[in-house]
Amino acid sequence: MTYCLAINVNKGMVFASDSRTNAGVDYVASHSKMFNFIYPNNRSIYILTSGSLATSQSVINRITTDLEDTEASFNLLKAKHLHEVADYVGELSQAQQTKYEGAMKKSNMSAESSFIVGGQIKGQDCEIFHVYPQGNYIKASIETPYLQIGENKYGKPILDRIIAPNTTLEDAARCALVSLDSTIRSNISVGPPIEMAIHTYNDFDGPYYNTYSVNSTFYKSLQKQWNEGLKRAFKRLPRFEWEKEKS
Template sequence: MTYCAAIRLKDGMVFASDTRTNAGVDHISTFKKIYQYGIEGERFIVLQTAGSLATSQAVFTKLQNDIDQRAEPNINTVITLFDAAQMVGECMRSIMNHAKSVANASTDGAFTSSFMLGGQIKGQSPELYRIYPEGNCIRATEDTPFFQLGESKYGKPILDRSVSYATDPRHAARALMLSFDSTIHSNLSVGMPIDFLLYENDSLKLPKGRRIDDNDEYFNTIRHQWSEALRRTLVELPKAPDGYWDS
């Protein structure tokens, strides 16, 4: 399993993905699940994935091969981010259908993947899409500024309570760190390191990003202070009135 999240904000975008994959307790590995495309000053595109590792890697490989071979169109030449999302959806369906036919399988089953695509093309607004295994997609809005893939239930409450479209990107990044911390605490199938990208809207820069591991001092400070704050707040909450539990 995995956990990926992406947030589209008024002033920026934040992307994060864990790197753990497992096929049972004896087969735990580290694989990158977030890829960046684009041309400095012209476009910035991020693609994240959850699901079948084989399908996901095949999609990433096909997209990069098209760029390298200057196939038209490719993810660095499509006119809009919606076109990019459609391209990823079509590529995924093609790869899944091929895998099904080779395996003589009646359903997608183990071949299923999902993706999130976000970024900005020069002269257009930043956008974020969630791409379903069927190949269709939905776009993030001001009312729903973030998407998640994989083990989302443990980290979603933190994002629901602390992130809105107007949230400062660095505040949202801290909330996303805590979202991952909560998920890692509650689910062994999600683990470090975590790949983070922070993008400033209209900069059209390709951020270097950061890989956060168990020894990251800032991340450990944030998770420790959050845990202590929760314990302290629980103790400081008002006591129930006399007879409350007996009524």
């Protein structure tokens, strides 16, 4: 499995993803699920993937090929609006799934993939989209300014408590790391390293990008402080009536 998320706040966007692709006992593989297409002073586009690795790799390959082909009818550089990119990713994904549909069905397997497409084209707003395996897509709302794909439930409560449009980019980034860390702790099919990209609104020189392994000093310190902070918060919770009587 996978867990990827994107957060869109007033100050910019945060993209984060885990790297586990196979959590079998004998074979734990790690693979990047984040693809950044940065064109300084023009546009920054971020794509996160979950689901069939074959489908998502072929979509990314096709995106790259189209970018090299100046005669392509569409590519990331020709998009006038970001929703056109979401549409394009949905079409590539559907084409790939349809190609292998028969063979996959015979093996009782699925070639479905989900994507988060986000970014900013100069002169426009930051936007994030969730592209479904069926190829259609939704945009994040102002009320819930984040999107998740893959194992999304474990890490959702902290996003619901912290993330709002006026959250700082740094807090959004910390919240993304906490959300991923909680998921990694509770589900063996999601694993480090964690990749993170932070895009500042109207900054087209490329994102702040980092990879956090289990041995990363910052990630270890964040894990430790969050765990201790949660335990402190837990200890302060109200006592039941009979505990008060006892003490």
